[in-house]
Amino acid sequence: MKILLTAFEPFAGSPVNSAQRSVELVPDTINGAEVVKVLLPTEFKRSTEAIHKAITEHRPDVVLCIGQAGGRMEIDLERVAINIDDGRIPDNAGFQPQEEKIFADGPAAYFTTLPIKEMTKEICAAGFPAIVSDSAGTYVCNHVMYVLLYYLAKEFPQTIGGFMHVPALPEQVIGKMPPAPSMSKESIASAITVALKVII
């Protein structure tokens, strides 16, 4: 089995991205499954090509995309991606779409094809707080989840995929007022590994 595990480049002026730092710590082989890691640009347009290229190149059985969600205090297994780009801030290319459809010929939404309830349960059982989330936002993370599920539905129907949001790292929130939640990269990496074991 081959798993494509993606993370994002730092964005919004932060020198690091918690998803990137955590994915680096996930083993390259889990229970015999190969884990291929790809870093995506935090850009609406280039991330679309990057995710398609990664799937075409690696032909994975499973795609799990990881993104940082500052302000969230737990691991979030995303249930749904919606067909809209609406940037609260510009992306890393300076592009800030407002209420734009991602694909004119796409449905309003796609549901994840990963077993998120079971993944959530096992992550919690391993000692890390996790929930099913019903919104991945309208920024680059929702965009990538939507684009991923669109391509899987249209071109790679054998592959399952979905999205996980993770909290910021402690170093990203130190001194913040009001205080903001965080989780260590080791804990996030362990939670991702547990989630992948459920899928495998």
Ligand code: PCA
């Ligand atoms: N988080 C952003 C985009 C990149 C990332 O790591 C988001 O939640 O949309």
